[in-house]
Amino acid sequence: MPLPDHDLMLAVRDGDLDCMGELFERHHGPLYGYLSKLTGNRAAAQDLCQTVFQRMLKYRHTYRDEGNFAAWMYHLARRCASDHFRRASSAPAPMDPTDLEAHADDAVGADEAAASKDDHALLHRALGRLDRADREVLLLSRLQELSFAEVAGILECSVGAARVRAHRALHSLRDHYFKLQKDPLT
Amino acid sequence: MTCNDCLEHVAGLAYGKLDERTAADVRVHLAACAACSRQFETLGLTLEALERLPSAPPSHRMRARLMGDIEAEKLDLQGRAGWAASIRSSAERRPASWLAPLLQAIAACALLAVGFLAGERTAGERAATERRLADLGAKVDTMGMLVEQSVLQKRDTVDRLQAVLTVGSSKRPDERVINGLINSLAFDSSVNVRLNALNALYGHAGQEVVRAGVLACLPREPNPLVQVSMIDFLVAAKAHDAAPELRKLAEDAKADTDVRESARRAMDLL
Numbered sequence: 466m467p468l469p470d471h472d473l474m475l476a477v478r479d480g481d482l483d484c485m486g487e488l489f490e491r492h493h494g495p496l497y498g499y500l501s502k503l504t505g506n507r508a509a510a511q512d513l514c515q516t517v518f519q520r521m522l523k524y525r526h527t528y529r530d531e532g533n534f535a536a537w538m539y540h541l542a543r544r545c546a547s548d549h550f551r552r553a554s555s556a557p558a559p560m561d562p563t564d565l566e567a568h569a570d571d572a573v574g575a576d577e578a579a580a581s582k583d584d585h586a587l588l589h590r591a592l593g594r595l596d597r598a599d600r601e602v603l604l605l606s607r608l609q610e611l612s613f614a615e616v617a618g619i620l621e622c623s624v625g626a627a628r629v630r631a632h633r634a635l636h637s638l639r640d641h642y643f644k645l646q647k648d649p650l651t
Numbered sequence: 652m653t654c655n656d657c658l659e660h661v662a663g664l665a666y667g668k669l670d671e672r673t674a675a676d677v678r679v680h681l682a683a684c685a686a687c688s689r690q691f692e693t694l695g696l697t698l699e700a701l702e703r704l705p706s707a708p709p710s711h712r713m714r715a716r717l718m719g720d721i722e723a724e725k726l727d728l729q730g731r732a733g734w735a736a737s738i739r740s741s742a743e744r745r746p747a748s749w750l751a752p753l754l755q756a757i758a759a760c761a762l763l764a765v766g767f768l769a770g771e772r773t774a775g776e777r778a779a780t781e782r783r784l785a786d787l788g789a790k791v792d793t794m795g796m797l798v799e800q801s802v803l804q805k806r807d808t809v810d811r812l813q814a815v816l817t818v819g820s821s822k823r824p825d826e827r828v829i830n831g832l833i834n835s836l837a838f839d840s841s842v843n844v845r846l847n848a849l850n851a852l853y854g855h856a857g858q859e860v861v862r863a864g865v866l867a868c869l870p871r872e873p874n875p876l877v878q879v880s881m882i883d884f885l886v887a888a889k890a891h892d893a894a895p896e897l898r899k900l901a902e903d904a905k906a907d908t909d910v911r912e913s914a915r916r917a918m919d920l921l
């Protein structure tokens with residue numbers, strides 16, 4: 466049986482740094498997916514993903530015995546992403562939140578330009594229309610390995626607030642998405 | 652459960668985050684209520700679409716960089732834990748050999764960026780270096796002082812390692828590069844860096860200055876693993892003038908047994 470993430474991270478904390486390689490293999494894909502949907506920017510997601518793993522190594526001593534690896538990883542990811550958004554908003558050309566809609570993901574950007582009917586592109590646009598906090602709570606809540614309590618912990622709010630915000634964000638995404646499906650030109 | 656109660660939980664159900672009891676109650680209501688059921692369905696469709704949204708795979712560079720970070724942290728740990736741990740872990744696995752192709756790709760310009768070979772520019776300085784290497788025993792007593800003398804010591808271990816690996820991959824390194832490698836072998840505090848510097852010097856074992864440099868480093872080398880590697884090198888380089896130094900090591904009761912054994916074998920071979 467493969468070791469659970471938590472055990473691997475405890476091993477990393479206790480000096481067996483090679484276990485970080487296994488954690489990377491397991492999690493970099495989903496984490497990158499999360500960050501690229503959150504930022505709407507592939508290059509930024511790549512950098513942020515890298516930074517999260519670097520910080521795991523650097524701050525491995527802060528990982529707690531009773532910790533939840535996924536919650537800890539997304540907590541670090543949130544810190545990194547908010548640094549990114551702060552930098553982006555102080556840059557001359559603001560990147561957020563329309564960035565997601567304007568550039569989408571490079572992977573589907575071409576599709577979007579070519580055929581706005583494309584479902585992926587519509588969803589990207591819908592995602593871009595949420596404000597960042599809604600996008601964040603929604604993308605975290607859809608992760609099966611996190612409970613609402615853990616999402617609340619990551620967002621540093623109460624469980625009730627996390628639940629309400631997740632609810633609102635999903636309704637809002639659905640409304641944008643369905644509206645765009647009916648009329649892609651809106 | 653009323654429609655209002657149900658709508659409060661319907662997103663939670665779509666996210667898969669309700670406790671079993673509440674989820675069951677909501678399902679009972681959904682089965683009987685078309686309006687709420689429609690809500691649940693559209694939220695679910697939205698999340699499914701999100702699930703299907705492709706995201707381009709992250710680049711392989713990310714993995715390579717992380718492996719570099721892990722290696723750097725390891726070197727750092729070894730540095731802090733001191734020589735004993737460093738020797739143990741170096742002996743356990745061939746240090747950083749798997750890392751070389753990755754780092755070479757990442758740090759193609761590391762040599763320039765790090766300014767690694769800031770050393771000797773003129774023939775006079777080179778001669779001075781060789782004298783310095785030869786006179787190390789007389790001039791310097793402790794590894795601490797050695798470390799202080801080294802310009803390389805000012806860099807991060809991983810930078811030096813990258814530089815050494817990059818230099819090692821270079822097809823026709825000039826004399827300055829070779830002197831830099833000998834300097835690393837003599838002065839660097841990291842076992843990994845010293846071993847990789849030695850590996851990089853194999854391609855130039857035919858040069859007198861390289862053989863002399865390795866020979867000069869041998870009695871100063873504190874790590875048995877590096878010492879044994881140096882002895883192997885001298886044998887491969889057919890450094891016949893190494894015999895007196897090898898005899899001294901073979902007869903040195905304080906030396907590591909592996910080192911003494913290697914020195915004896917090397918004397919036979921030479």
Ligand SMILES: [Zn+2]
Nearest residue numbers: 654657684687
């Ligand atoms: Zn109802």
